[in-house]
Amino acid sequence: MTYCLGIKLKEGIVGIADTRITSGTETTMGKKLFTHQEGNNSLFLMTSGLRSVRDKALTYFKEVLAEKSEPMDKIFKVVNVFSEQIRRVAKEDKSYLEEAKLNFNIHTLIGGQMEGDTEHHLYLVYPQGNWIEIGASAPFMIIGNSGYGKPILSRSITKEVGIPFALKTGLLSFDSTQVCANDVGYPIDVFIYEKDSFNIKQHRFEEKDLRHYTEQWASVLKDGIHEMSADWVNMVSKK
Numbered sequence: 001m002t003y004c005l006g007i008k009l010k011e012g013i014v015g016i017a018d019t020r021i022t023s024g025t026e027t028t029m030g031k032k033l034f035t036h037q038e039g040n041n042s043l044f045l046m047t048s049g050l051r052s053v054r055d056k057a058l059t060y061f062k063e064v065l066a067e068k069s070e071p072m073d074k075i076f077k078v079v080n081v082f083s084e085q086i087r088r089v090a091k092e093d094k095s096y097l098e099e100a101k102l103n104f105n106i107h108t109l110i111g112g113q114m115e116g117d118t119e120h121h122l123y124l125v126y127p128q129g130n131w132i133e134i135g136a137s138a139p140f141m142i143i144g145n146s147g148y149g150k151p152i153l154s155r156s157i158t159k160e161v162g163i164p165f166a167l168k169t170g171l172l173s174f175d176s177t178q179v180c181a182n183d184v185g186y187p188i189d190v191f192i193y194e195k196d197s198f199n200i201k202q203h204r205f206e207e208k209d210l211r212h213y214t215e216q217w218a219s220v221l222k223d224g225i226h227e228m229s230a231d232w233v234n235m236v237s238k239k
Helices: 051-067 075-099 150-156 163-180 207-227 231-237
Strands: 003-008 012-018 020-023 026-029 033-037 042-049 106-113 121-125 131-133 140-144 188-194 200-205
Touching (some): 003 106, 003 121, 003 163, 012 042, 012 163, 042 051, 042 188, 051 106, 075 106, 106 140, 106 188, 150 163, 163 188, 200 207
Antiparallel strands (some): 003 012, 012 188, 042 106, 188 200
16 A cells, blocks of 8 residues: 655645555565656656556656656646556556456656746546646645545645644654554655745655654643543443
């Protein structure tokens, strides 16, 4: 499974991608975050699903980027080009995957800002190649194992919060997921894109790098539970 998170804020975009790859009983590590920067054109791409589909679609996509005489000037055009590569791979491999009882599964988060964009954008691309823009109703999206980490984001994240707050909340969302799911884990790739900067900053963290912060969160959570009023609990105890 996978945990990839993208959050679109007024200040920019932040994201987290785990690196654990599970195949049967084997667990390996692989980068799920791809970035591309060329002049005033900055984009990132994160995927969940079948690794073979992801690798083939991304290879085709990189080839298209390299062969274009001029950079694509808007993120939605980038999304359309990657969607075309997903459909291309589907035509080549989907029937064979289905014969092997495997679903053609790839979900992709694409975002950033190109020189023709007036602001940064974040999109979710489905396995069929269709897409939606993230940010209108909810400012974040998780692909992969989304159930465990979503509640804290839903309670805390709005587009007005700052990048540091969003990153801290994102870390706690990932922590909730990796504690509950053995197919999601460290190391994680974290990135920041600040509006109009045309520069994606990224860093890889090992578990030991962030253990202090997740342990601090566990302590805060336990203390908060103890501090909650127990009036309703006492009502049950009296029965």
